[in-house]
Amino acid sequence: MLTPLQRIQEKFPADIIETHAFRGDETVVIRAAGLKAVAGFLKETPEMDFNFLMDLTAVDYLFFAGGRIQKEFRFEVVYHFFSLKHNHRIRLKVPVDDKAPEVDTLTDLWPSANWYEREVWDMYGIKFKGHPNLKRILMYEEFQGHALRKDYPYNKRQPLIGPTY
Amino acid sequence: MTQTRSMLLNVGPSHPAMHGVIRLIMELDGEKIKDVEVEIGYLHRAFEKMCETVMYTQCFPYTDRLNYVSPLINNVGFALTVEKLLGIDIPERAKYIRVIMSEISRVTDHLTCIGASAMELGSMSVFLYMIKAREFLWELVEEITGARLTISYVRIGGVKADLTEGFVDKTFQKIAEVRKVLIEADELLTRNRIFFDRMKGLGKISREDAIAYGITGPFLRSTGVNYDVRKASPYLVYDKLDFEVPLGTQGDNLDRYFVRMAEMEQSLRIIEQCFQQIPDGPIAADLTGAVIPAAQMVDSAKMGQTEGLMEDEVSLDPTLQGGTKKYYDAINANRKDIVLPAKENTYGNIEGLMNHFKLVMYGHGIRPPVGEAYFPVEGANGELGFYIVSDGRDNPWRVRVHPPCFPIMAALPKCLIGEMMADLVPTFGSVNMIAGELDR
Numbered sequence: 001m002l003t004p005l006q007r008i009q010e011k012f013p014a015d016i017i018e019t020h021a022f023r024g025d026e027t028v029v030i031r032a033a034g035l036k037a038v039a040g041f042l043k044e045t046p047e048m049d050f051n052f053l054m055d056l057t058a059v060d061y062l063f064f065a066g067g068r069i070q071k072e073f074r075f076e077v078v079y080h081f082f083s084l085k086h087n088h089r090i091r092l093k094v095p096v097d098d099k100a101p102e103v104d105t106l107t108d109l110w111p112s113a114n115w116y117e118r119e120v121w122d123m124y125g126i127k128f129k130g131h132p133n134l135k136r137i138l139m140y141e142e143f144q145g146h147a148l149r150k151d152y153p154y155n156k157r158q159p160l161i162g163p164t165y
Numbered sequence: 166m167t168q169t170r171s172m173l174l175n176v177g178p179s180h181p182a183m184h185g186v187i188r189l190i191m192e193l194d195g196e197k198i199k200d201v202e203v204e205i206g207y208l209h210r211a212f213e214k215m216c217e218t219v220m221y222t223q224c225f226p227y228t229d230r231l232n233y234v235s236p237l238i239n240n241v242g243f244a245l246t247v248e249k250l251l252g253i254d255i256p257e258r259a260k261y262i263r264v265i266m267s268e269i270s271r272v273t274d275h276l277t278c279i280g281a282s283a284m285e286l287g288s289m290s291v292f293l294y295m296i297k298a299r300e301f302l303w304e305l306v307e308e309i310t311g312a313r314l315t316i317s318y319v320r321i322g323g324v325k326a327d328l329t330e331g332f333v334d335k336t337f338q339k340i341a342e343v344r345k346v347l348i349e350a351d352e353l354l355t356r357n358r359i360f361f362d363r364m365k366g367l368g369k370i371s372r373e374d375a376i377a378y379g380i381t382g383p384f385l386r387s388t389g390v391n392y393d394v395r396k397a398s399p400y401l402v403y404d405k406l407d408f409e410v411p412l413g414t415q416g417d418n419l420d421r422y423f424v425r426m427a428e429m430e431q432s433l434r435i436i437e438q439c440f441q442q443i444p445d446g447p448i449a450a451d452l453t454g455a456v457i458p459a460a461q462m463v464d465s466a467k468m469g470q471t472e473g474l475m476e477d478e479v480s481l482d483p484t485l486q487g488g489t490k491k492y493y494d495a496i497n498a499n500r501k502d503i504v505l506p507a508k509e510n511t512y513g514n515i516e517g518l519m520n521h522f523k524l525v526m527y528g529h530g531i532r533p534p535v536g537e538a539y540f541p542v543e544g545a546n547g548e549l550g551f552y553i554v555s556d557g558r559d560n561p562w563r564v565r566v567h568p569p570c571f572p573i574m575a576a577l578p579k580c581l582i583g584e585m586m587a588d589l590v591p592t593f594g595s596v597n598m599i600a601g602e603l604d605r
Contacts, residue, residue, distance in 0.1 A: 022536040023249050051376050055539070055550055055567040065535065065556035078552065080539055080567070084376065084390065087397050091539065112379030115575040123213075138206035138604060147214060154214050 004048055004090045012038055017095070027091040029076075035094050036104045042081055042090070043109050050081035050090065053106065056116035058096075058124045062150040074098040075126055079106075101126040123148035171199055174586075178207050182285060182590045186600035187574070189589075196586045201578040205604055212605040216564035220530045221247055221321060224564065229315040231566060231602040234277050235270035235545045237306070239602075240319035245400060246540040246551035247321045250533040251503065259323045259496045260401045261443040262309075265336075266318065267401075267542075268432040268439075269306060272343065273299045274545030274597075275383075275425040275432075282422075282594025283354060286363055291350050298346035301339040308332065311484040321531060322504040323497035326487025333440050340433050347429060354422070364419040368580040368592030371416065378576035382547025382569050383424045384596060388416030394543035406438050418595040446495045456480050462512040474513045481508060503531050530559030544569050546597055568602035 002010070005019055005026040015034025020027050030038055042050040057078050061071040073095035082089050094103055105128040106113040117128040118137040125146035128134055136143065145152050172193045177183030186207040192200040212231065216224045228239040241263050248255065280295030303313050308329055310318040318325050354360045370380075372388040385392055393410045395403040411427030413420030459479045466474060478489055485508065488496075493507040505524055510517025523529045533555040541550040547569030554563040573596050580592050 023252060023538050025537070025539055027537075052379055054379060054541075054548065055552065055565070057552065057565045059554055059563045064562065065558065069535070069556065078565075080550070080552070084392055089539075091537075110379065111374075111377045112572050112575065115571060136206075138209045140206070147211065154211070154218050 002047075004042070004050075004088055007045070007048065008038060008041070008090075011041060025091055026089070027093060029093045029095065032094050032096060032103050035092075035106075038092065039079075039106055039109055042092075047086075048083065049085045050083045052082040052084060053079065053110035053112045053116070054082045054089075055080040056106075056113055056120065058120045058126055058148075060124060060148065060150045071095070075101055075124060077103055077120065077126060096126055102129055103127075104129050105131040107131060122146070125149065169194075176589065182593055184598065184600060186604065187593075187598065191581075191586070193586060198581050198584055198586060198589070201581050203574055203577050205574060205600075208600040208604040210605065212566065213564055216561055218560065220527070220559050221533075221561060222524075222531065224561070225317045225319065226315065229317055231568065231605065232274070232544060232546065232549070232570075232599045233314060233601045234599060235267075235274040236314065236316055237266040237270040237310075237318060238542060238544050238549060240317065241267050241401075242540065242542040242544070242549050242551050244319045244321050245542060246538055246553050247531070247533065249540050250536060250538040250553055250555055251321070251531070253322060253498050253500060253503065255323050255498045256495055257402070258327075258444050258446055259498075261439050262324050262328060262496065263319065264401050264403065264406070265328075265436055265439045265443075266306070266309065266324075268435045269302050271432045271545045272429045273302050273306075275429050276302075276343075278545075278594070278597040279350070279354075279422060279425055282591060283350075283360065285590050285594045286360055288353065288357070288360065291353050294346050294349055294353075298343045301342050305332070305336055305339055308335070309487070311486070320497070320504065322500055326485070327446050327492035327496050329487060336436065336440070340436065343429075343433065347426065351426065361419070363588070363591050364417070364422060364595070366415070366417050366419075367584060367588045368418040368421075368595060369416055370576060370580050374576065374579050375416065378579070379572040380547065380576060381572075382544065383421060383428060384547065384573055386410065387413035387420035387424045389414050394541050394548050398541070400540075400542060402439075402442070405442060406435050408432075408435050408438075418591050421595045444495070446492060459508065459512055462509070466513050471514070475509075477509065477513070479509055479512060528559060532557060532559050541567070544602075546570055546573070546599065546602075549602075566602065566605060568605065570598055570600075570603040574598060574603055 008028050012034055015030045017029040042048050059076045062074055064071055075096040077094045077096055079092040096103055105117055117131055120126050121134050122136040122139055123146055144158060174191045174193050176189040176191060178185055178188045188204040190202040191198055212227050215227055225240055228243045229236040231239045276295045276299045280292040284292035307313050310316040372390055375385050375388045389412050391410055391412055396410055408431045411424050413424050456478045459481055462479050490507040490509045497504045501520055506517040506520045511521040535555060535557045537554045539550055539552040541548045549569055550567035552565040553561050556562040
């Protein structure tokens with residue numbers, strides 16, 4: 001029996017940047033161009049059958065570990081999938097550039113991606129190509145910047161929510 | 166010539182049924198709901214951002230404020246994720262304590278949800294009975310943790326305090342009281358025509374939609390999907406406990422009510438089993454000395470009067486009780502780089518004091534290796550997952566919570582469209598939206 005990780009390795013060798021299974025969490029880092037194909041494969045293949053998109057988030061690696069660890073791309077979009085039938089999980093990570101951060105949307109495959117992607121856009125400013133309604137979700141429309149980026153100070157104030165200084 | 170057009174109606178955030186934190190922008194055709202847009206974020210407090218600025222242990226008070234109706238489960242989820250990142254295991258007794266506290270919290274959460282939605286349908290007495298039952302359970306929580314709501318009880322590598330003496334008997338008493346309330350509420354609601362008619366067939370969601378939207382917990386199980394994290398990937402000691410996963414068939418408000426009612430009984434069963442299986446706690450090994458106030462121990466240690474100090478026990482402030490040397494080993498992992506020393510060691514000898522400071526000073530603290538981990542636990546609303554990225558330093562690089570409410574709120578239009586405006590109230594009550602975890 002192949003694990004989901006091995007199946008992806010077998011099927012998409014060109015799209016994979018790296019894989020690991022730190023503490024038992026199978027993880028595949030793939031190129032943004034291959035996301036749609038890999039995600040479709042995860043959902044449609046009977047041996048994989050990932051019918052849940054459990055979580056979708058992003059991580060900002062600017063000055064990671066105080067600048068000691070250099071990452072090629074600043075952001076990573078992180079997907080956690082779960083299969084009800086096989087009771088297995090996999091984590092997909094897509095590195096995204098700083099200049100024009102954009103990845104394909106997964107809303108057509110998993111409707112749950114809709115709100116998660118809106119949240120990632122809200123907090124990190126990463127766009128999702130093809131998203132039906134990409135607007136802020138937790139913050140208000142007038143909010144400037146993206147709050148979870150590492151270069152956004154945690155104590156910064158904006159006019160609508162407090163005094164500016 | 167008559168003209169018809171739909172009406173735009175704002176419900177919330179200042180609407181009692183919306184708990185003050187959700188805004189629904191609804192398009193109405195007469196009383197029928199044609200379209201709904203859900204707006205969230207009114208309770209956003211930057212949980213994830215704040216966690217990045219503090220040390221791992223300091224995240225616990227923030228997690229209390231996620232799902233504030235069952236804060237212990239959040240604590241457990243966060244601790245388990247960091248422990249996974251560190252690759253450590255905790256003593257058996259601490260695992261049982263965590264399970265007991267989680268299940269008490271699950272019952273309080275379900276009681277609040279059912280009580281509040283019954284009240285919104287006019288059944289004030291059920292609400293009061295259920296809040297009474299919740300009060301019994303919160304007394305138990307208070308006894309162990311020293312607080313009722315913002316408990317910050319779990320620690321990385323263990324728990325703060327052991328169970329108090331006589332806690333078992335007290336719990337059995339309270340469980341009996343809660344069971345009485347459940348029977349009472351069941352009699353008042355289940356055969357109640359008003360309640361039944363307003364719940365049955367409303368707020369329906371299909372199995373496929375529920376899965377596609379990533380819904381978990383009682384909401385998903387009410388549609389008949391058997392998914393419970395405690396069964397699918399058992400954590401702590403859930404694999405040693407015998408309990409059932411109640412399922413519904415229709416996925417409507419009534420099924421969600423039934424699933425929650427049945428789940429409370431299962432949780433009470435789990436607590437009872439835990440007390441049968443839990444290993445013994447306090448070992449009074451070398452504690453032959455006197456019980457002295459903490460300040461006195463600190464003073465004697467400062468002046469070098471250390472003779473016999475190792476055998477003494479300190480009496481502490483009520484919020485720290487149960488974590489002294491006597492209880493320490495049974496509830497904490499044996500790792501000096503992760504777990505704070507017992508208070509006698511901190512106050513009475515230099516090694517303990519240094520150990521304590523090494524863990525609480527900025528730039529020292531708990532340092533998991535570079536890496537990432539996701540750990541799901543079964544929250545009261547569904548799968549509560551923490552995803553933590555560590556950069557090898559003492560504060561987390563990224564803490565992400567997967568809040569079970571979030572997908573439920575995303576799917577709310579699916580439940581509401583096509584129904585009457587007045588049915589919004591029972592439907593919104595039965596989905597158990599907790600804004601603390603939804604908006605973080």
